[in-house]
Amino acid sequence: MVDGFILDYVKADQLLCTRSNKTLNEENIGSYDVDVLTIKIIGTTITLTPIGTLLIGGKERIDMVGPKGKVKFVLVPKGSTGPRIVVREAECHNDIDIHDFSETKKEESIREWEWRIMTSPPQISYLPLDGDAFYSAMLEVING
Numbered sequence: 001m002v003d004g005f006i007l008d009y010v011k012a013d014q015l016l017c018t019r020s021n022k023t024l025n026e027e028n029i030g031s032y033d034v035d036v037l038t039i040k041i042i043g044t045t046i047t048l049t050p051i052g053t054l055l056i057g058g059k060e061r062i063d064m065v066g067p068k069g070k071v072k073f074v075l076v077p078k079g080s081t082g083p084r085i086v087v088r089e090a091e092c093h094n095d096i097d098i099h100d101f102s103e104t105k106k107e108e109s110i111r112e113w114e115w116r117i118m119t120s121p122p123q124i125s126y127l128p129l130d131g132d133a134f135y136s137a138m139l140e141v142i143n144g
Contacts, residue, residue, distance in 0.1 A: 001115060002037060002048065005134045015041040026054050044142050048073075057083045059113055066141025071117060073129065078112035082125040 009015045018038045025031045034050040044067060051061040060075040116126035117133055127133060 001129075002134065005131045006039070009041075015039055022049065024050065024052060026052055029053065039138070041138070041142070046138060046141055057085075061118075064137055064141055066138070068143055069141045071137040071141055073115055074118045074126065075113050075115055076126055077110045078114045080114075080116065080126050 006015060006017065010017055016039070018040075019035045020038065021033050022036045023031050023033055036050070037048040039046045039048070046064060046066040048062055048064050051063055053060050055061055055074065057080075058074045058076040062073045064071040064073065115129045117129055117137060119125045119127065
C-alpha cells in the first residue's frame, strides 16, 4: 500500500526508500522477521516499523516515526471506527468449554481487514488510510 502511495515521488527522486530486516518476538508466536521501511525526504528520516500482531481488536500495528512524532497504523476489521470492548458475563460450569468465549473465534469470522490510522488516547478512533492521509501522517512526524 505504501509503495503505491510513494511510487511517483520515488520515481521523481524526491524521496529515497530502503528496507531492512528486524526480528520481532511475540508470546505464543515466537520470533519472526519483518521489513522496516526507511523513507528519506528533505534531509529527514522517517521509519515504518511493524510492532506486532497480538493486538486487542486488530491484527497488526505499524508505527511511523519521525523527528517530531509518531503515527500508528492498525489492521482492523473493515469499517471499524475505533476499538470496541465487549464484556461478557457467564456462569462457569465444569462442562462449558471456555474457548467458546474467546476472541479467536470472532477474529476467524472476520473476512475483510483494512489499514487505518489510530488516533492517540484517550479518545482512540480509526481514520481511513489513503494517499492523502499517509502524506498528512508524514508531515505530522516531520513537522510536529
